[in-house]
Amino acid sequence: MVDADIYREPTPEEKKDFVDLRSKKSKNVLTKFVEKLKDAEFEYNQARRPFCYRCADLDFKKQYQDKLSQLENTYGEDIQKTITIDVDKIDLKQYANPKAFKFGKWVNNVFKSNKIRVASKKKAVVNGVATEIQYGWTYNLTCQKKGCGIALDILFRDEAAFLKDMGMEEKERDKLLLDNPEHQAMLKEQRLTAVKQQ
Numbered sequence: 001m002v003d004a005d006i007y008r009e010p011t012p013e014e015k016k017d018f019v020d021l022r023s024k025k026s027k028n029v030l031t032k033f034v035e036k037l038k039d040a041e042f043e044y045n046q047a048r049r050p051f052c053y054r055c056a057d058l059d060f061k062k063q064y065q066d067k068l069s070q071l072e073n074t075y076g077e078d079i080q081k082t083i084t085i086d087v088d089k090i091d092l093k094q095y096a097n098p099k100a101f102k103f104g105k106w107v108n109n110v111f112k113s114n115k116i117r118v119a120s121k122k123k124a125v126v127n128g129v130a131t132e133i134q135y136g137w138t139y140n141l142t143c144q145k146k147g148c149g150i151a152l153d154i155l156f157r158d159e160a161a162f163l164k165d166m167g168m169e170e171k172e173r174d175k176l177l178l179d180n181p182e183h184q185a186m187l188k189e190q191r192l193t194a195v196k197q198q
């Protein structure tokens, strides 16, 4: 089969005014940003903090598209030949601000479910019997900026700190933590120690 995609290298004379939108540099900006996004998502997950991958991605794509339009509109003039965005300088912290998230699952600003969390379970064998055990909760969060839904897996041992970081009031937190066996065991231990010390 004949290759239908015929592409001629521009002559050096043409190259002077040539804007190669497929240039390696432009592509590298996108690839580099996706890598940065994935790293950030992983790190925030490890720190049990919500991170809106979608918003960060959309904002970047808009910035990229704007630059692309600029290039296209000024084609042939004395302009930069490639899209330059300093990926290292992009601050992703704003997409991990706990205040930017609400508990619960919202879709396009419509509340879809009153379940702010569901049990996280894993398969296990207890006394020779295959079963599922709960190790924590998956919290449903919604990013306030664009209504993106986020599910965050929280271990029992991290739940108290997570809810506090998210700015939940103590009364609300205590109510949820009643269903956290590890937290309740820790409170019991603390009470016993306090009694012994009296």
Ligand SMILES: [Zn+2]
Residues within 6 Å of the ligand: 052, 053, 054, 055, 056, 143, 144, 145, 146, 147, 148
């Ligand atoms: Zn978002």
